[in-house]
Structures are given as structure tokens and as C-alpha cells.
Amino acid sequence: MSDNVGKAEDFKKQAEKKLKGFGFFGNKYEDAAELFEKAANNFKLAKCWNDAVYCYEQLAECQLKSDSKHDAATAFVEASKCAAKLQPEKATNLLQKAVSLYTDMGRLNMAARQLKEIAEVNEKQGLKSEAITFYEQAADLFETEGSTSEATKCKLKIAEFSGEMGSYKRAVEIYEEAAKAAVENNLLKFSARGYLLNAGICYICYCSADDLDIKIAKYKDIDLQFEGSREAMLLDNVLEAFQETSVEKFATALADFDRVIRLDAWKTKILLEAKRRLESMAAGAEDEEEDLQ
Structure with a gap:
């Protein structure tokens, strides 16, 4: 465990040093991204969730600098999974960043899946009104993409919570x-x-x-x-x-x-x-x- 933390800290320092240095044609962001990913993975193995979140966020920013929106969205999703361990609200915010990127790329099915994930995070926290909002958005995108069964699952969740809240x-x-x-x-x-x-x-x-x-x-x-x-x-x-x-x-x-x-x-x-x-x-x-x- 301590070995993973040591490796992670070393990779993180190398990545931050790369970002402060000079680079041509965006290479420094690509190099830093590789190091941040290694750091994040090791922090995750050591269950240092906040440090893992930081490194995944930095990874996402590096991917954006390199114009790799899909990889950036994936990094935000990974950051969200780690944040969910300690900071559910931050996890939601990170997933929303991923949703924005997937939507920009026209990957509506992926955006819908992340919206559903946000809804589930809110559901686990007992925030049913908020969960309904995200299930609605997910259902709309699933329907747009022709994923009828997934849209129905989201709508049934909306019905369940609506009944519980008196919106019969x-x-x-x-x-x-x-x-x-x-x-x-x-x-x-x-x-x-x-x-x-x-x-x-x-x-x-x-x-x-x-x-x-x-x-x-x-x-x-x-x-x-x-x-x-x-x-x-x-x-x-x-x-x-x-x-x-x-x-x-x-x-x-x-x-x-x-x-x-x-x-x-x-x-x-x-x-x-x-x-x-x-x-x-x-x-x-x-x-x-x-x-x-």
C-alpha cells in the first residue's frame, strides 16, 4: 500500500514538473497526461481517493489541451468514481463535465448513461427530486438515440419517486x-x-x-x-x-x-x-x- 502511495507521489511530481516546463506541439500535455494517469491509478490502489480525484482531473485537463475530448470525458468519469467514495456532490459535478463533453461530440448514448449515473448518485443520497431531474434528462437522450428500454428504466424510476413524493x-x-x-x-x-x-x-x-x-x-x-x-x-x-x-x-x-x-x-x-x-x-x-x- 505504501509502495503505491510512493509511486503515485513520484508520478504526480513528474507530471506537474512536465506542465511547468516547455513543450512543443502539445507534447508536454501528452507526457503529463501519461504520468497523471499512472499517479491516479496508484492512488486508487492505495485508496487515497482525494489524491486520485485530483490526478484524474489533471489528466482530463491535459487531454483537453491535446484536443482529446473522449479521453478527457473518460478521465472525468474515473475521477467521479473516486470522488463518490467521499464526496458525492463532487462526483456529480465531475460526471456533468463528462456529459458536456459527450454531448459536444454527439455521443448522446454515453451522455445519457452518465446522466443516469448522476441520478443514481443522487438516489443513494436520498435526493429524490434531484434524481428525478437527471433521470428525465437521461430518458430524453436515450429516446433520442432509440434506446427505448433504457429510457423506460429511467421513467419507471421517475414514477417510483413521484409516487413516494405524492405526485400521484x-x-x-x-x-x-x-x-x-x-x-x-x-x-x-x-x-x-x-x-x-x-x-x-x-x-x-x-x-x-x-x-x-x-x-x-x-x-x-x-x-x-x-x-x-x-x-x-x-x-x-x-x-x-x-x-x-x-x-x-x-x-x-x-x-x-x-x-x-x-x-x-x-x-x-x-x-x-x-x-x-x-x-x-x-x-x-x-x-x-x-x-x-
């Missing part, structure tokens, strides 16, 4: 769109019912029971396999609970479904919000009955 309408739109696309693809068609269920449980968080009834019928038209499925039965039972403002029926519907298909954390969170809404509706109905007596 947006989540519903994305899940419905994903379901429509899935039924057209033999490899993905079995995912459609899951997307429709997610859309339905988000929908009940803000719509009326009558509107949910119409929505469920629409879902059965979108996916002909949806009717009679466990997912459809859950939405039908939830609808009945809301029509009767019965918290007990709602709880029973979830328990019945959960015994066969485990409710994941996301669905549980959204359904808890739906239950709170139903409880509020039930309490309001009780108050009206008392006023009439």
Missing part, C-alpha cells in the same frame, strides 16, 4: 405508458399487470371511487390478461372498499393479496396513503350521520 398523477401517467408499451412486446407483456397495479394504487390516492371504476375497466382493455389476475382483483376489492368507505374491507383486500403476492415496500407506502384517505372519508361519513341524527 405523474406516476399514473408513466406506469400506464409503460403498461401500453409492455403489452406490445412478447418479452415484457407479463410486466404490464404490475405497472397497471402501480398506476391504480397511485390513482386511488387522489381520485373518486367512480373514476377508479372507469380506470380499472380501461386497464382491462389495455391488457387483456389483466382481468381475473391477482392485481386486478386487488384493485376491484380496493374499489369496493372505497365505494363502501370500509377501512376493514380495504385491510382485508391487502391481506388477501399479500398472502399470495408479497407487497413490496413501495406499494405498502402508497397503499398506506390510500388507507389514510379512506379513513378520513369514513370519519367524514360518520360525522355526517351524527349531524343528521
